[in-house]
Amino acid sequence: MSEQILSIQHLSKYFGANEVLKDIDFSVQKGDVTSIIGASGSGKSTLLRCINLLETPTAGQILFHGEDITRRGYHVPAYRAKVGMVFQSFNLFNNMTVLDNCMVGLRKVMHQDRASAEQNALRYLDKVGMLPYIHAKPRQISGGQKQRVAIARALAMEPEVLLFDEPTSALDPQMVGEVLDVMKTLVREGLTMLVVTHEMAFARDVSSRTVFMKDGIIWEEGAPEQIFGTPEKPETKEFLSRFFER
Numbered sequence: 576m577s578e579q580i581l582s583i584q585h586l587s588k589y590f591g592a593n594e595v596l597k598d599i600d601f602s603v604q605k606g607d608v609t610s611i612i613g614a615s616g617s618g619k620s621t622l623l624r625c626i627n628l629l630e631t632p633t634a635g636q637i638l639f640h641g642e643d644i645t646r647r648g649y650h651v652p653a654y655r656a657k658v659g660m661v662f663q664s665f666n667l668f669n670n671m672t673v674l675d676n677c678m679v680g681l682r683k684v685m686h687q688d689r690a691s692a693e694q695n696a697l698r699y700l701d702k703v704g705m706l707p708y709i710h711a712k713p714r715q716i717s718g719g720q721k722q723r724v725a726i727a728r729a730l731a732m733e734p735e736v737l738l739f740d741e742p743t744s745a746l747d748p749q750m751v752g753e754v755l756d757v758m759k760t761l762v763r764e765g766l767t768m769l770v771v772t773h774e775m776a777f778a779r780d781v782s783s784r785t786v787f788m789k790d791g792i793i794w795e796e797g798a799p800e801q802i803f804g805t806p807e808k809p810e811t812k813e814f815l816s817r818f819f820e821r
Contacts, residue, residue: 578605580736580767581626581658586635588621588791595621597791599635603736608768610778610799613788614814619771620663622788623740626769627660656684659734663741665721667713667728673700674709677728685732699727703757719750726757737761739770775818779803787811 581603588596596618603609611619624630626637628644628651636643644654667676677696681687687695700706703723713721722742729737739758743751755777761768762781772778778785778799785802787795787810795802795811803819806812 577607579603580605580640582636582638582641583622583626584636584638586622586625586637587633588618588625588630589633595791596625596632599791599793601786601793601796603767603769605735605767606765607784608762608766608782609770609784609786610782611769611771611786611788612773612775612778612814617788618791619788620740623660623738623769623771627655627658627738629660652684656680656732657734658736658738659729659732660738660740661722661725661729661742663745665713665718665725665745667721667724669713671712672709673705673711673713673716673724676713676724677731680728680732695731696727699730700724702730702760703727704753717750718746719753722746722750722754723757726754726761730761736767736769739768739772741771741773743772743774775803775815787814789814 579602583599583601586596586599587594599622611622613619621630625632632645637645639654639658668679674696677700678692681692681695697706700709703726705720705723705727708716708720743754746754755774759781770782782799784796785799786793787802789810795806795808802811803815806815
């Protein structure tokens, strides 16, 4: 039986009077690659931001190895080192080099000495094909390269789970492939991933589980071949038809 890493239980989130997440329940097992799909405004990114505690859930629990991370006094920085996040807009420090961007978490959160941090950062920059650019600043590299640096920065913390919030949606079409290739490599290596994405081919062909969200609710979830091949809910069918009836 696979190990459960995250369990989301009865999670809800309000912004003012607007309930954007409604009684969400699902879990993440070790080695899962879960794609979360749905229209813009369905709550996908808010769910990811709640899991990373960038947003505070209004109600419900998020259990990490059985421990509720939403309780008062929980040590959030240590949790975020284990549950990393890659953002749509890269979130790199523009005044730092590629190498320093990858070292900052290792130095400030993991308290590694400079030599160890540099060695680890270089290893993961090599993994994403960015070693030739370690002395560049973010403004000197492309969007696809920035996102690969952001992935390396997250990987350098050696997380148990990596959250991706629409990692390709800010990229030019020709740069999407290079980022998806890195993500596919991570899948093959067994990294546990939770991916909010509009890349339906990735969700269908690469993930081990697909979750369809609409109006802040999980409408349907299951194996990709079931969700994409024989969805049960008319809402799922209607959403997918926009992508596959060309």
